[in-house]
Amino acid sequence: MTTLPTRLDPDAPEYAAHRAAMLAKLAELDAEHAKALAGGGPKYLERHRSRGKLPARERIELLLDPDSPFLELSPLAAWGSPYQVGAALVTGIGTVAGTECVITANDPTVRGGSSNPWTLRKALRANEIALRNRLPLINLVESGGADLPGQKEVFIPGGALFRDLTRLSAAGIPTVAVVFGNSTAGGAYVPGMSDHVIMVKGRAKVFLGGPPLVKMATGEDADDESLGGAEMHARTSGLADQLALDEPDALRLARRAVHRLHWRKSGPEPGSSPEPPKYPEEELLGIVPDDLRVPFDPREVIARIVDGSDFDEFKPDYGTSLATGWATLFGYPVGLLANAQGVLFSQESQKAAQFIQLANRLHRPLVFLHNTTGYMVGREYEQGGIVKHGAMMINAVANSTVPHLSVLIGASYGAGHYGMCGRAFDPRFLFAWPSAKSAVMGPQQLAGVLSLVARQAAAAKGQPYDEDADAAIRAAVEQQIEAESLPVFLSGRLYDDGVIDPRDTRTVLGLCLSAVHSGPVEGAAGYGVFRM
Structure with a gap:
């Protein structure tokens, strides 16, 4: 059986808090x-x-x-x-x-x-x-x-x-x-x-x-x-x-x-009589925390949008902070990639690249559910090849020719936004939940980086550092980046195709899948060089 189980408890205080924040x-x-x-x-x-x-x-x-x-x-x-x-x-x-x-x-x-x-x-x-x-x-x-x-x-x-x-x-x-x-x-x-x-x-x-x-x-x-x-x-x-x-x-x-056009679709028809998800779409309101630093399981989202909550996970024990697998949505076969714990490591990047290649071999549209803070940084990860592995995932996304549908449900920061098929990578459609945020990095991290650079510059010149001014600048930068990372700001600039109610996600994706099948659905014949 590949029906996803659920651990979501609608009676839990955490669920109630998440739901209240989403409704607001x-x-x-x-x-x-x-x-x-x-x-x-x-x-x-x-x-x-x-x-x-x-x-x-x-x-x-x-x-x-x-x-x-x-x-x-x-x-x-x-x-x-x-x-x-x-x-x-x-x-x-x-x-x-x-x-x-x-x-x-x-x-x-x-x-x-x-x-x-x-x-x-x-x-x-x-x-x-x-x-x-x-x-x-x-x-x-x-x-x-x-x-x-x-x-x-x-x-x-x-x-x-x-x-x-x-x-x-x-x-x-x-x-x-x-x-x-x-x-x-x-x-x-x-x-x-x-x-x-x-x-x-x-x-x-x-x-x-x-x-x-x-x-x-x-x-x-x-x-x-x-x-x-x-x-x-x-x-x-x-x-x-x-x-x-x-x-x-x-x-x-x-x-x-x-x-009088007698227009005909070029893509394959969906399967007949798709089974609805086994769990209520209403529960999508209580999955994503108001604080996106708190992890959540994207399989709870997948279970409430795919047909019959049926999800065949690909490499479930490898690169576990990225869930990948096969499902159908309103009868259309799709592959899904969903960030589980936010950070993308080398294993997740390699897993994603292979999965995207398989989807192209099968002529299978891909659905990306974003909740990523980007690719992992640090000495151990740089020495382990995170740059070339992240590039491998981005290469696969950039050269994939099957239709891509992206939904920002949580964070979508840094190059992780690109690897998960953000706007610059031309998804056929991109939507956001009201809980989503997208920027170069989180507001606190960005303000902190600017502060560290300023401190280093002052130290190099032998000048004292103004802590009060630093605190004021950090607060102003955090406020600015927070405002500019919100979905209404990004949607106003057409960086997405709309901010949607989480409960409408299955319907919106179904309409988009029907639309993309008006044209042919064909996978890539080849890719650029993967740096191994």
Whole structure:
């Protein structure tokens, strides 16, 4: 039997404390998500509705198949910046006419849906997901183009949006644009470069330059409709493929366009009727301690997310601070790597490298559950080859071509973040729990290193060391690094695809696995040189 046992005691005081801390973090997270849901606020939402228009998320809801899930991505984009949380754009993956698609929708209640630097990064991430996973892309467009005061950070990199649309089309991945209102200046190229274009009669306006700009540039007097109205584009320019009567009709036409694609997945189908985990998902709230220096067993997490809590562990007695093994998740076979005690030693690194190679030989997606403080340091470990063994693991991750899914559940520090397939190593999807933290190293360690360097510099110069100043600097550095390692900060910068409720982990991973199987799932044919 390979069903994981559990040692978790829901009646224990430790469990109650962990659960309470996690629920408090989730409440804080809900407050931040509410800012994204509010868009531009009641005033602008009411004005938008008074014009007979639907908010971005209601447009998405009408587009999706009834009662089907929508995996929203990067909802906290722009958090901590001068821009609105959510970055005036909604992105995610949902099922349209039986086909999984990447969907983006401008939020016109936020500065008319104009694009700021975070809007751009969020849109480019959505395009990347569509291309890498071979998912049709649907853009629900209503945007005034670049947010002009911030144009210096949007104009140059913004061209990648148009490049991506052409590359998707060239790769045979369909792109659909549904235009509800303004799509001006650079925004005009979104429908201009899409495979299928639908415009709403009397509402859509697609032009490189509106009437004021045309007047300034050429002296010509022109109105919105003759320059870029939906009927003009449907009857004269030919930019519009279909003319919709209103917004619901436009979304109906979009659903029909996707239906007519008869899109087929390239990856293998999942097994039938997966068995749910044997332990309640609710118990995921009480596993991770509030203090990440306290170890926990990641097998308790695995037991509550994989099918039937069934986990075939690979090398269970070797490199025991990293759990590796095979399971299925919603019927999809996967390999899992989960940090058990935080530190990665040479044995863990070698074990991981072999396991990743096996997964590629089997064409098996990999799921990484992060809780690592990094690779072990010290004279004994350096002499034992931790650099070359850690490099072996990183080499295996970097050159693996099967889909990678990462979830930060605890700490994710230093090069351990890379070895466990952090953002720089291009996992197909990366999510974080509210308990996660990620940085070069822990706040206390980083502040301590700076203090030691300063002490050594003072001693080398023969100068006395100011202990009071040192204490103040250490406190300030610890506070800064702690704030910058929190998941809401990292998610605001799109270093993950969202901060999720631990209870949703199985569902989120299942949706991601379904998405990655839209494209082929193939392991690496070879690797770089492993330093033995």
